[in-house]
Amino acid sequence: MKFQKIVDDIYRLAVNIEDENYLFEGIWPIPHGISINAYLIKGEKNVLIDLTQDIMGFPKAITGQMEGLSLAVEDIDIIVVNHMEPDHAGWLREFCKKNTKGLIYCTKKAVPLLEAFGRVPADRAVAITDGMTLEVGEYELQFFETPNIHWPETMMTYETKRKILFACDAFGSYGKVTEDAIFDDQLSEEKHAFFENEALRYYANIVAAFSGAVLKGLTKLSGLDVKIICPSHGIIWRENPGVIIDHYKRYAEYSKGPAEREITLVWSSMYGSTKSMLNLVVETIRKHKIPVHVYQAPGDDIGYILAGAWKSAGLIFGMPTYEYKVFPPMSHVIDELLVKKVTNKKVFRFGSYGWVGGAQRDFESKIEKSGWDLLGFYEWQGAPTREDEQALVQKIDAFCEELIKFTE
């Protein structure tokens, strides 16, 4: 990949993780890849905003892109570290061995992390104060602390003259970015939809648990006139940055509920009794014109289940009893949803049991502090009868009606 000009002497330096088997953060599948973006301001003083991950030859790739601009690592005067997570700052250690003059602008909370992650001494750092500005030739940078979007030490950098926000993990998405389409206005409708889906999945996987911080950050930055958003993952928004800002606001507000009038249905079944009710449940939901996203556990990845669940106002779990408890793979799904603070949902459960059940009691105790409103459940012994089918349909009808009221 080549460096890409954004405006004047501001450039995007980027790589894509393209290995289909790579798990982002060691958990999340990225079958369509992900870009890692750094930004460079070339001028009287050269500024590098965020770096890259030290894997797959990425530092070499970024160095090559810098060479295209007649710059070497040693020529960087100012390093802005918005975020210490290793996908952006992993290169810092090797970078600072070569570059011994550059000052590192970061938050006070990031300073000890420079040492811990990068073995970079604190005297290389300039701890910013919130809102502080820095004149760099023709450019002016302003730094804003944005704690917990995504780590406690995170900040964003705003170029005040061209009104560019270097937002780091905020407004980012999965999905590799190709050289011919790095800006929102260069994307087809289909690609826009792709990045919107990948932005939601990225949000649900990476940022969702910090939605309160996202809402605070959005309020804090709402006074800024932002013409271009340069995130550290995904495309650059220059035609209409309001689109991704609105998406983020919406995603963050799902945490306060209600989310969209949609249902995420996760099911498990050992011998097919619970599964045999699945189509009936889906058809009943569709009768109410409610979109339904169906996932199987185990089978479908938790990263995708999280995205569906985050966006849906309703959650339905179909699972049998297993050793007096929730079926273990479903237990894992529920735990993950709770870790990511999926809350304010209307919930229903159905499933088969063999002897005396147990899953329902375990389910209720697991979700006690979830902020989920369990509207009902239906269980039956062994294979379902015609009466079981009718009873379940009635309960799903009632659930859908409540969900419609909840999302009005």
Ligand SMILES: Cc1cc2nc3c(=O)[nH]c(=O)nc-3n(C[C@H](O)[C@H](O)[C@H](O)COP(=O)(O)O)c2cc1C
């Ligand atoms: C390993 C195992 C553990 C089970 N534990 C329980 C249990 O604790 N309580 C119960 O009522 N049934 C238990 N059952 C029976 C299942 O819940 C029952 O077969 C149910 O119909 C399975 O639904 P499925 O066909 O959707 O998998 C167990 C079955 C298996 C194979």
